[in-house]
Amino acid sequence: MKIINIKTIIIGLPFENPGPDSSFAIADKNLLKTLLIKIETDKGIIGWGESFGYTSIAATETTLHSMVIPHLIGKEINSIEDIHKINKELQLKLHVFGRYGITIFALSGIDIALWDIIGKIEKKSIAELLGGLKVESLKAYASLFLYDDPKATADVSSKAVNDGYKIIKLHENKIPPILSSREAIGNLPLMVDVNCVWSEEDIKKIITPLKESNLYWLEEPLWPPENYKGLSKLRDEGFTIASGENSCTAHQFAEMISNNASDILQPSVTKVGGISEIIKINKLKLKNSRIVPHSPYFGPGFMATLQIIGSLTPESEIERLYVDLKADLYNGASNIDSKGNISIPIGHGLGMEPNIEIIEKYSIK
Numbered sequence: 001m002k003i004i005n006i007k008t009i010i011i012g013l014p015f016e017n018p019g020p021d022s023s024f025a026i027a028d029k030n031l032l033k034t035l036l037i038k039i040e041t042d043k044g045i046i047g048w049g050e051s052f053g054y055t056s057i058a059a060t061e062t063t064l065h066s067m068v069i070p071h072l073i074g075k076e077i078n079s080i081e082d083i084h085k086i087n088k089e090l091q092l093k094l095h096v097f098g099r100y101g102i103t104i105f106a107l108s109g110i111d112i113a114l115w116d117i118i119g120k121i122e123k124k125s126i127a128e129l130l131g132g133l134k135v136e137s138l139k140a141y142a143s144l145f146l147y148d149d150p151k152a153t154a155d156v157s158s159k160a161v162n163d164g165y166k167i168i169k170l171h172e173n174k175i176p177p178i179l180s181s182r183e184a185i186g187n188l189p190l191m192v193d194v195n196c197v198w199s200e201e202d203i204k205k206i207i208t209p210l211k212e213s214n215l216y217w218l219e220e221p222l223w224p225p226e227n228y229k230g231l232s233k234l235r236d237e238g239f240t241i242a243s244g245e246n247s248c249t250a251h252q253f254a255e256m257i258s259n260n261a262s263d264i265l266q267p268s269v270t271k272v273g274g275i276s277e278i279i280k281i282n283k284l285k286l287k288n289s290r291i292v293p294h295s296p297y298f299g300p301g302f303m304a305t306l307q308i309i310g311s312l313t314p315e316s317e318i319e320r321l322y323v324d325l326k327a328d329l330y331n332g333a334s335n336i337d338s339k340g341n342i343s344i345p346i347g348h349g350l351g352m353e354p355n356i357e358i359i360e361k362y363s364i365k
């Protein structure tokens with residue numbers, strides 16, 4: 001069948017942050033913005049995708065309309081081989097404009113929508129296309145906003161545990177909130193995501209309390225994220241290092257792996273180049289590391305992550321941004337059950353269709 005139309009739709013999902021105001025740069029006026037991609041075919045099958053959002057949406061949307069979509073109208077899409085062919089053509093065509101970043105975010109959303117289409121053509125979930133689900137649900141971790149306040153961080157950590165989460169991730173970069181959260185949640189697994197703000201010198205000054213906080217993993221501790229040698233040294237110090245949400249394509253992951261930069265590889269399906277690139281990353285010789293995708297979003301990217309983990313890396317935890325969604329594109333699919341797990345939907349393609357009424361009601365333009 002042929003691709004006949006591709007639309008981009010921006011939605012703003014209202015949410016409540018369970019703690020005080022946060023300087024975390026992803027939310028806008030209590031709206032979680034999501035960039036949806038809707039690919040229509042001449043046989044009536046529709047595929048949904050998501051490119052990484054928040055404040056990059058306007059740039060990614062422009063990239064899609066000016067550089068990507070015109071190339072795709074009229075293309076045949078009948079098989080997984082067609083997805084690989086389209087990805088190769090697009091990456092080759094666009095590499096001169098900057099290989100990574102916004103360009104690959106745009107292609108990631110297209111790739112997810114194409115996999116959704118192939119699942120629907122073959123009447124299989126994406127997990128089935130990838131070899132079948134190995135588990136029915138995934139261990140979820142609550143991914144908290146940055147509060148930069150020991151009491152607030154402890155309170156929100158406790159709230160997440162009371163809600164049923166058994167694993168907590170902070171986005172803090174000072175020791176007091178890390179220690180207060182550790183005290184609040186006892187021995188449960190605790191991760192800290194530094195979002196790259198420390199230098200190697202900064203870490204030397206805090207290494208003792210950082211080690212005492214007994215982290216399940218330490219995420220993106222160093223600036224710049226490509227400081228693979230620095231990350232490798234921290235692994236040698238005994239930290240479990242997580243990184244990769246800012247890396248694009250399997251090539252950058254191969255470089256991370258060859259530099260021993262990470263225990264936990266975190267490709268983000270809406271940023272890395274889509275499902276197709278995560279499949280390639282999963283085929284790399286991972287040495288002593290494992291894949292735990294990045295997924296702090298609630299659109300088709302989250303649904304694709306459930307399908308990927310469930311079929312390819314079933315031991316991986318799934319990241320669930322710890323906010324209270326007031327409108328949900330997938331009717332509660334990202335909510336945890338009583339064991340702190342998230343179920344994997346088994347419908348065709350992404351497992352579930354987005355709620356069209358929600359899209360219409362919360363569409364931003």
Ligand SMILES: [Mg+2]
Pocket residue numbers: 193195219220245294
């Ligand atoms: Mg992160």
